[in-house]
Amino acid sequence: MHPSHVIRGRTTQLLRGKRIVVGVSGSIAAVEVPKVVRELLRHGADVYAVMSSEATRIVSPEALEFATGHPAIVQLTGNVEHVTFLGPGEGQADLYAIVPATANTISKIAHGIDDTPVTAFASVALGGGVPMLLAPAMHSHMGVNPAVRENLEKLRTWGVGVVAGESAEGEDKVAGPEEVAAAVLHRLARGPWVGRRVVVIGGASREPIDAVRSLTNESTGETAVALATQAHYRGADVRLWLGAVRVPLPPWVSVERWHRVEDLLSLARRRRSDLGGSAAVIVPAALSDFTLDAHAGKISSRDHATLTLTLRRAPRVLPELRRLARPPTRLVAFKLEAGLSAAALEHEARELAEETQADWVVANDVASLGSPETTALILPRTGPRHYLRGPKAEFAGKLLDDIGRDLQNLEGAASKPPRSGTPPAHRTSTRRGRTRRR
Numbered sequence: 001m002h003p004s005h006v007i008r009g010r011t012t013q014l015l016r017g018k019r020i021v022v023g024v025s026g027s028i029a030a031v032e033v034p035k036v037v038r039e040l041l042r043h044g045a046d047v048y049a050v051m052s053s054e055a056t057r058i059v060s061p062e063a064l065e066f067a068t069g070h071p072a073i074v075q076l077t078g079n080v081e082h083v084t085f086l087g088p089g090e091g092q093a094d095l096y097a098i099v100p101a102t103a104n105t106i107s108k109i110a111h112g113i114d115d116t117p118v119t120a121f122a123s124v125a126l127g128g129g130v131p132m133l134l135a136p137a138m139h140s141h142m143g144v145n146p147a148v149r150e151n152l153e154k155l156r157t158w159g160v161g162v163v164a165g166e167s168a169e170g171e172d173k174v175a176g177p178e179e180v181a182a183a184v185l186h187r188l189a190r191g192p193w194v195g196r197r198v199v200v201i202g203g204a205s206r207e208p209i210d211a212v213r214s215l216t217n218e219s220t221g222e223t224a225v226a227l228a229t230q231a232h233y234r235g236a237d238v239r240l241w242l243g244a245v246r247v248p249l250p251p252w253v254s255v256e257r258w259h260r261v262e263d264l265l266s267l268a269r270r271r272r273s274d275l276g277g278s279a280a281v282i283v284p285a286a287l288s289d290f291t292l293d294a295h296a297g298k299i300s301s302r303d304h305a306t307l308t309l310t311l312r313r314a315p316r317v318l319p320e321l322r323r324l325a326r327p328p329t330r331l332v333a334f335k336l337e338a339g340l341s342a343a344a345l346e347h348e349a350r351e352l353a354e355e356t357q358a359d360w361v362v363a364n365d366v367a368s369l370g371s372p373e374t375t376a377l378i379l380p381r382t383g384p385r386h387y388l389r390g391p392k393a394e395f396a397g398k399l400l401d402d403i404g405r406d407l408q409n410l411e412g413a414a415s416k417p418p419r420s421g422t423p424p425a426h427r428t429s430t431r432r433g434r435t436r437r438r
Contacts, residue, residue: 026054189235
């Protein structure tokens with residue numbers, strides 16, 4: 001068995017059955033391409049590589065054959081590889097990604113020049129409507145060259161996606177493997193989340209005691225980040241509202257930060273249109289039940305042998321989110337308890353659903369805090385209770401798939417004609433998470 005088969009689908013199966021061609025042009029960043037290929041394989045894709053002659057001077061065709069499990073295409077032959085892979089008919093690739101895309105390659109494609117295998121593949125992809133992505137890499141002065149910028153913008157208007165990396169050390173660096181894979185997953189996504197907005201609210205609240213201390217909890221924010229990432233993979237328009245977190249943040253997700261419970265409520269009221277226009281608002285945030293009046297400056301430890309803090313109940317967030325995001329937006333609440341039996345945990349979850357009018361409640365034990373895995377009781381408003389278990393990324397994907405089926409059922413019910421004798425007025429359309437009277 002070729003080593004490429006061993007890792008295929010290890011991260012997700014979202015690209016299973018997808019055929020992706022990676023074009024490699026002559027940038028030193030070509031040395032990163034085997035890592036990009038392997039990341040795509042981990043999501044289940046079948047990957048082929050096509051190289052310009054300049055690229056073969058930097059990374060060997062054998063290295064890409066090892067990475068993909070297929071011989072790299074280094075020249076066009078009588079097999080007309082550019083048409084075989086990207087032309088119409090059986091076997092057409094699902095996406096063409098050029099990683100890295102040099103200024104020269106970008107400009108050639110924008111002007112219809114196809115004098116390398118990489119640009120010839122691009123000509124066929126553009127002509128045949130095959131989705132394309134570019135991951136540029138070049139010296140930063142080339143990146144701001146008006147001609148290069150104009151050519152890149154022209155390709156964007158043609159529907160070509162651009163995955164930009166960071167600018168550092170005078171270079172516009174190629175996007176990392178995870179970022180390229182996220183862009184591919186988002187572009188090829190199918191299913192109930194595609195084009196729908198989802199707001200994920202996560203992380204820990206921090207209620208200030210003084211200028212340097214705060215009342216907080218042990219949440220890492222990992223579940224929220226996993227949910228935002230998996231929703232992006234499934235094609236959603238993701239907004240991630242984060243308190244304190246202790247995990248890296250994905251660069252491909254839009255992030256808004258908050259600190260106190262009151263800060264989160266203010267953010268929600270300012271961004272009520274985001275909430276009301278969302279298919280789902282998912283709230284794994286670890287919110288403080290109590291707050292206090294912060295002391296001005298820093299409380300001196302020399303002046304206090306003991307210190308008494310007076311806590312008062314913090315305002316509740318979920319009822320306000322429900323007020324701002326009315327049905328059909330799905331409100332997904334999380335309930336964390338410590339040491340309860342399964343029956344008691346379910347009782348608490350049902351109480352929370354009743355109090356907040358949440359559509360879904362995810363209930364788990366405090367043992368999940370900081371743990372790489374999650375086991376949680378899932379209580380949808382309609383449908384049977386069930387448990388989800390697994391690493392947090394896998395758990396997040398399963399939960400989103402469950403909620404996605406709920407969204408599909410909701411949309412299907414809304415599209416059915418009314419029963420005989422039922423007034424047709426005020427039927428609801430829920431396409432892309434928005435409610436429309438008709």
